[in-house]
Amino acid sequence: MATKVIDEVVEKGKRARAAAAKLAAASSETKDRALLAMAEALLVRQDEIQAANAKDVAAARERGMTGALVDRLLLNPKRIADMAQGLRAVALLPDPVGEVITGWRRPNGLEIRKVRVPLGVVAIIYESRPDVTVDAAALCLKAGNAVVLRGGSEAIHSNVLLARIIAATAVTAGLPEGSVEILETTDREAARQLMRLNEFIDVLIPRGGEGLIRSVIENASVPVIETGVGNCHTYVDDSADLDMAEKIVINAKCQRPGVCNAMETLLVHAAVAPDFLPRVAHRLEAEGVELRGCERARALVPTMKPAAEEDWKTEYLALILAVKVVDGVAAAIDHINRYGTRHSEAIVTRDRDRARAFTEAVDAACVYVNASTRFTDGGQFGLGAEIGISTQKLHARGPMGLAELTSYKYIVEGSGQVRG
Amino acid sequence: MATKVIDEVVEKGKRARAAAAKLAAASSETKDRALLAMAEALLVRQDEIQAANAKDVAAARERGMTGALVDRLLLNPKRIADMAQGLRAVALLPDPVGEVITGWRRPNGLEIRKVRVPLGVVAIIYESRPDVTVDAAALCLKAGNAVVLRGGSEAIHSNVLLARIIAATAVTAGLPEGSVEILETTDREAARQLMRLNEFIDVLIPRGGEGLIRSVIENASVPVIETGVGNCHTYVDDSADLDMAEKIVINAKCQRPGVCNAMETLLVHAAVAPDFLPRVAHRLEAEGVELRGCERARALVPTMKPAAEEDWKTEYLALILAVKVVDGVAAAIDHINRYGTRHSEAIVTRDRDRARAFTEAVDAACVYVNASTRFTDGGQFGLGAEIGISTQKLHARGPMGLAELTSYKYIVEGSGQVRG
Numbered sequence: 001m002a003t004k005v006i007d008e009v010v011e012k013g014k015r016a017r018a019a020a021a022k023l024a025a026a027s028s029e030t031k032d033r034a035l036l037a038m039a040e041a042l043l044v045r046q047d048e049i050q051a052a053n054a055k056d057v058a059a060a061r062e063r064g065m066t067g068a069l070v071d072r073l074l075l076n077p078k079r080i081a082d083m084a085q086g087l088r089a090v091a092l093l094p095d096p097v098g099e100v101i102t103g104w105r106r107p108n109g110l111e112i113r114k115v116r117v118p119l120g121v122v123a124i125i126y127e128s129r130p131d132v133t134v135d136a137a138a139l140c141l142k143a144g145n146a147v148v149l150r151g152g153s154e155a156i157h158s159n160v161l162l163a164r165i166i167a168a169t170a171v172t173a174g175l176p177e178g179s180v181e182i183l184e185t186t187d188r189e190a191a192r193q194l195m196r197l198n199e200f201i202d203v204l205i206p207r208g209g210e211g212l213i214r215s216v217i218e219n220a221s222v223p224v225i226e227t228g229v230g231n232c233h234t235y236v237d238d239s240a241d242l243d244m245a246e247k248i249v250i251n252a253k254c255q256r257p258g259v260c261n262a263m264e265t266l267l268v269h270a271a272v273a274p275d276f277l278p279r280v281a282h283r284l285e286a287e288g289v290e291l292r293g294c295e296r297a298r299a300l301v302p303t304m305k306p307a308a309e310e311d312w313k314t315e316y317l318a319l320i321l322a323v324k325v326v327d328g329v330a331a332a333i334d335h336i337n338r339y340g341t342r343h344s345e346a347i348v349t350r351d352r353d354r355a356r357a358f359t360e361a362v363d364a365a366c367v368y369v370n371a372s373t374r375f376t377d378g379g380q381f382g383l384g385a386e387i388g389i390s391t392q393k394l395h396a397r398g399p400m401g402l403a404e405l406t407s408y409k410y411i412v413e414g415s416g417q418v419r420g
Numbered sequence: 421m422a423t424k425v426i427d428e429v430v431e432k433g434k435r436a437r438a439a440a441a442k443l444a445a446a447s448s449e450t451k452d453r454a455l456l457a458m459a460e461a462l463l464v465r466q467d468e469i470q471a472a473n474a475k476d477v478a479a480a481r482e483r484g485m486t487g488a489l490v491d492r493l494l495l496n497p498k499r500i501a502d503m504a505q506g507l508r509a510v511a512l513l514p515d516p517v518g519e520v521i522t523g524w525r526r527p528n529g530l531e532i533r534k535v536r537v538p539l540g541v542v543a544i545i546y547e548s549r550p551d552v553t554v555d556a557a558a559l560c561l562k563a564g565n566a567v568v569l570r571g572g573s574e575a576i577h578s579n580v581l582l583a584r585i586i587a588a589t590a591v592t593a594g595l596p597e598g599s600v601e602i603l604e605t606t607d608r609e610a611a612r613q614l615m616r617l618n619e620f621i622d623v624l625i626p627r628g629g630e631g632l633i634r635s636v637i638e639n640a641s642v643p644v645i646e647t648g649v650g651n652c653h654t655y656v657d658d659s660a661d662l663d664m665a666e667k668i669v670i671n672a673k674c675q676r677p678g679v680c681n682a683m684e685t686l687l688v689h690a691a692v693a694p695d696f697l698p699r700v701a702h703r704l705e706a707e708g709v710e711l712r713g714c715e716r717a718r719a720l721v722p723t724m725k726p727a728a729e730e731d732w733k734t735e736y737l738a739l740i741l742a743v744k745v746v747d748g749v750a751a752a753i754d755h756i757n758r759y760g761t762r763h764s765e766a767i768v769t770r771d772r773d774r775a776r777a778f779t780e781a782v783d784a785a786c787v788y789v790n791a792s793t794r795f796t797d798g799g800q801f802g803l804g805a806e807i808g809i810s811t812q813k814l815h816a817r818g819p820m821g822l823a824e825l826t827s828y829k830y831i832v833e834g835s836g837q838v839r840g
């Protein structure tokens with residue numbers, strides 16, 4: 001078994017590497033034609049997709065999976081149409097490959113150009129939602145990369161069929177064989193093997209929960225882009241417009257609590273806490289949010305449960321909010337830099353100096369002044385699409401679009417220059 | 421012992437992390453003043469440095485180390501003056517931190533700026549040459565990063581003293597305590613610990629031989645920038661100006677054979693091999709180069725030894741050159757993409773289409789037309805300085821200067837925007 005698993009991983013890695021060399025030279029027209037053909041193919045074959053998906057859903061129900069998790073798995077005609085629409089949207093984006101990022105001439109006459117090229121082979125390890133199969137493959141292909149997919153076992157039938165449809169359509173449209181590969185085994189050893197396939201994989205992007213991301217960071221020897229975990233804060237300064245602050249806080253916590261850019265801890269300046277906390281607590285509780293406060297917060301809002309040390313560290317991804325009263329912007333910054341995950345952090349203030357102090361000192365991918373953290377998103381940033389949100393500092397930080405799925409090479413042209 | 425080692429690594433990582441938060445906000449003036457003061461301090465304390473260095477040199481001789489390797493270790497007044505000069509040169513470079521890389525306004529009025537910030541804490545694991553201690557620390561500090569150094573055991577006395585002088589001078593000049601940390605233990609467990617210190621280290625850069633780099637890639641869980649190994653090729657096309665080709669080949673092989681951008685394999689188009697190979701072989705042999713050729717090359721130059729498969733893969737770092745006759749640019753590209761290490765590759769040609777085919781299809785950090793591969797260097801590229809040559813595609817590729825020692829953050833300013 002183990003040998004067979006390794007054979008599959010190596011074989012697919014090798015095929016992807018061979019495809020990547022050709023894909024790097026594929027024209028924008030060929031890539032876009034392939035993406036549009038994939039959209040068509042998903043719609044034409046939607047009955048087949050739903051039948052494969054029904055197997056995953058049935059298996060999930062058998063294992064006693066609950067309603068919301070089963071819903072994430074489900075592919076209905078609306079969701080298949082959405083995937084097709086996603087493919088068309090990626091086809092419409094400008095091709096990042098070939099851009100001359102910068103260039104200059106050296107005193108010795110050498111002409112140096114820094115040119116955007118694909119990363120090569122991108123591996124994606126993801127969980128649960130089968131639409132990631134289509135979405136991730138589309139973005140990788142558009143940026144000229146071959147992709148090796150490894151989805152979760154709970155969606156294996158859906159993922160494998162979607163990847164096969166996309167891979168076959170890619171070839172028909174003129175892209176090389178091996179441009180889209182998916183691991184069909186659900187053996188954990190296969191994922192581990194993929195994480196160490198330095199010969200064939202240029203970059204590995206995990207998409208999923210904290211457990212998956214932790215496992216990838218611990219085990220991978222290929223370069224990784226860490227994504228996702230967001231313990232995000234909003235700090236309401238005593239100079240804030242409190243109506244604005246209330247609107248931002250409600251939005252950051254309640255508009256979609258299960259995602260990484262939702263707020264998990266509210267920090268409030270002590271001077272406005274007596275005014276602000278009771279009113280915002282009332283609104284939050286009306287939205288069904290459970291509040292867990294520090295002692296000073298609980299003195300103002302007695303319905304709050306007490307917050308433990310663990311609460312400051314937790315990404316709830318649910319209608320729960322930790323609340324802390326702080327003595328000013330410096331204390332807010334300290335708290336955020338200590339407990340935050342460097343994802344998205346916001347200050348609400350009318351004070352220019354405090355806004356500057358906050359944006360300079362807070363160590364996070366996206367730092368907001370007077371706006372909701374919910375905007376940390378490739379689409380909201382105007383990047384057109386998103387492969388994930390990076391929370392590391394190497395390569396890319398924050399929302400990653402097509403440009404973040406590329407590297408560069410230096411092309412140096414001379415007339416016989418040698419080094420003295 | 422093991423516990424003590426881990427304590428030292430964690431303690432120094434923690435101190436560096438605390439320093440990084442303050443360093444990110446240090447003014448260019450403070451950083452430059454610190455670098456100039458360090459240059460002074462090295463000169464003032466050169467007797468002490470030479471005394472510490474003498475211990476390393478004596479220990480190396482005792483272990484039977486040979487002349488060239490001992491020479492790499494040696495710090496004499498000239499080399500100490502060079503290190504001081506290096507520090508002054510870094511002080512003169514523009515500060516990369518704070519640059520607004522790009523920025524735009526969204527339809528909803530959000531103003532997004534992408535601003536260059538330090539990486540945070542950079543760890544460097546390096547071998548042999550003690551001047552890397554000074555060089556690497558200077559570049560990291562200038563880019564606003566704290567640095568944790570881990571040098572080789574053979575230069576431990578020199579490295580520790582140099583790092584202490586720099587660290588103390590940094591503090592006197594106004595930079596935070598912990599800006600420069602060095603592991604004083606030579607225990608291998610300490611290096612392994614450093615590679616997995618994700619809580620405190622943002623990026624790890626190995627500088628040294630293939631064994632060190634391989635060990636870091638295998639063992640690190642912190643993000644790594646792979647540097648250095650260069651199995652570089654020069655392809656001489658049948659359309660080449662053969663005088664130019666000869667000059668480039670001699671330079672790429674002989675000017676400094678022990679470095680990563682030196683040529684290791686020469687590829688020659690079959691149509692010009694009978695003309696070109698005997699004359700260039702004669703010149704190379706006169707320079708003391710041992711030639712190892714394919715059968716077709718040996719038929720033209722009988723003094724060549726036969727090349728084995730292993731030769732195509734080898735970075736000799738010595739006066740040895742593998743030579744292969746190929747049937748054209750396509751065969752040259754295939755050979756390079758198969759055996760190369762994606763470092764630096766050159767074509768010598770007068771044919772525009774072949775130059776384009778080569779620069780597009782060769783997968784390497786730096787691809788040259790009619791110039792020596794020896795130009796792959798931060799100084800030669802005009803980056804002002806260099807922390808290493810990246811051979812991976814993530815984050816940075818090719819020569820890495822100050823900008824490559826930075827990340828970015830998004831600062832998003834609004835007027836109460838929430839997501840609908």
